Amino acid sequence: MASDTLAGAPRTDAEISGLDALEIAGREKGPSRVRRFWSATWPKLAALALTIGLWQAVVWTGWKDEWALSPPATVCADLGHYVLTAAFWDGLATTGRRAAVGFAAAVAVGLVLGLAVARVKVLRAALGSMITALQTMPSIAWFPLAILLFGLTEQAIFFVVVLGAAPSVANGVIHGVDYVPPLLIRAGRNIGARGLNLYRYVIAPAALPAIVAGLKQGWAFAWRSLMAGELLVVIAERTSIGAQLTYARDFSDAPRLMAIMIVILVVGILVDAAFGAADKAIRRRWGVLDQAGN
C-alpha cells in the first residue's frame, strides 16, 4: 500500500473490487423453483389427505346418519354439480362484490384512522386501546344493532364488515408507523425528506410490511363478518353464498351444506394466500427472508 496517492492509485481500486468480490461471494444461492414449490406443497397435500381420511373414518363408524354427516365422496360429487349451477355463480358474484366493497371500505377507514392515531397524541390516548378492544369484539355481536339500525339490508352487512376489519387495518398502520427505525427517519430528514415527503419516501414504505400484515388480518375478520352477516341477513331476491348455506340447512341438504362450507374455506384460503405472497415479496426485497424461502 506504499504507492497510495490521493488521486486513487490503481492498486487501491483493485483492492476495493477484490474485497467486494470476496465479501459477497457465495450469496444468493438457493434451491431451485420446482424443489421449493414441491417442498412447500406436499405437507399441505398430506394434511388434506389426512383430513379427508379422518372424515371418512368418522362416517364409517356410523356415529351419525348420512343425512346429517355425508361421506367425502358424496360431498365432492355434490360440489362438482354445485359449481356448475347458475345459482352458485350468482351467489359467488354477490358475496365477492360484498367482500370487495366491504373490505375496501374497511381499508379506507382503517388507513385514515390508523394514521390519525399514530400521529396525533390526543387521538392515541383516546382511541389507541379502544381499537384493540374493538378487535376482540366478536363481529356477530354487532348484528342485532346493525339490523336495528339498517334493517335486513346490505348496509347492515357492510356496517359489521367495516367494524370487524377496520381495527385490524388501523392497528397494522399504527404498528408500522411506530416501528419505523428512528435512524431511517433521521437519514430521511437529512437528505431533504421533510413533512409530507418524509411520509412518502420513508415512513410509508418502511411501515409497509406491518400494514400488509394488518390488511391480511383485516381480510380474515372481514370474511368472517361477511359470512356471519349473510347467514343472518338473508335478502330474499338476492342469493349469496351465505344465504345458500342457510337454505341448505333449512332443507337438510347435508352434502350441499358441506360443499358450500368448502367453497367458503377455499375462498378464504385463496385470498389469504394472495396476502401471503405479497408479504413474502416484500420480505424478499427487504432481505429478511431466509435461504429456504420461508
Add this chain to the structure above:
Amino acid sequence: MTSTTTTPRSATGSVALRGVTKVYGQGENAVLALDGVSLDVAPGEFVCLVGASGCGKSTLLNLVAGLDRASGGRIDLDEGVNPGLMFQEPALFPWLTVEANLEVPLKLRGLPRAERRAKVAELLRTVHLSEFGRKRPHQLSGGMRQRVALARTLALDTPVLLMDEPFGALDAMTRDILHDELERIWSERKLTVLFVTHNVREAARLADRIILLSSRPGRIIYSTPVDVPRPRRIDSPEIANIAAEVTDRLRTEVGRHGQ
C-alpha cells in the same frame, strides 16, 4: 452565552460554533450534554472530534445537521448549506435498490429524470460500485453499504460532511480502504468534514486537526493540528506518535471521572 457577532464569510463550507450548549431534560433531571463549545472549521478542513463516551460528539453533529436544536449559543453555516450526515449504520432504505437509494435525495432536490440518471452513475463510479447499482442493500457487504451511504450523502451536493463514527462497525482492512476513499473524495470535492470517532488512530490518519472533548459535560479540552503530509498510512510512526499523545490526554480525562 449567545454571541451576537457573525463574521461574514465568502467561501462556502465553513462551520462556526459559538458557545453551543445542549441540555437534555428539565429541572433536577436535566443533563448538560454540551457546555459552551466554540469551534471554527475552515472550508475544506478535515476536523476529527475525539472523546470518550458521553462527551456529546453525536449530539454536536445532530445540532450542526439541524436535526436537533441547541439550548444555547449559535451555529453558523454558509447560506444555503445543508450538511450531509453519515451514521455508524448505513441507514439505507432496504426497500430500494442501490440506485434508487441514491436517487431519493436527487428527487427531493427536484432534479429532472435524465439528470438524476447521470448523477447516480457518477456517484456509483465515485464509490467504485458501478456494477452494484441494481442490488439491494442487504446483498452488499458492510463496507459496500457504507460506501453507498457516503454516495447518498454526496448526492446532496453539500460542501459540509458530518460523519458520526461511520467506520466504527467495519473490520480493520475495510476501514483502511475506506479511509483512502474518503480522503480521495474529500480532496477531490474540497469538502469540509467534521468526523466523530473514538478511534484516536483513525483521527490521526484522517484529520487536519484533532479536537478532544471532555465527558459530561462535553467541552473542548485539547486541540492539535496533524502536520503529517498526505497520503498517510495508519501504521506509520508519525501517525502513531500523534495518536499516542492524544490517547494520553484522553486517558487523563477519563481518569478524572474515576475519582
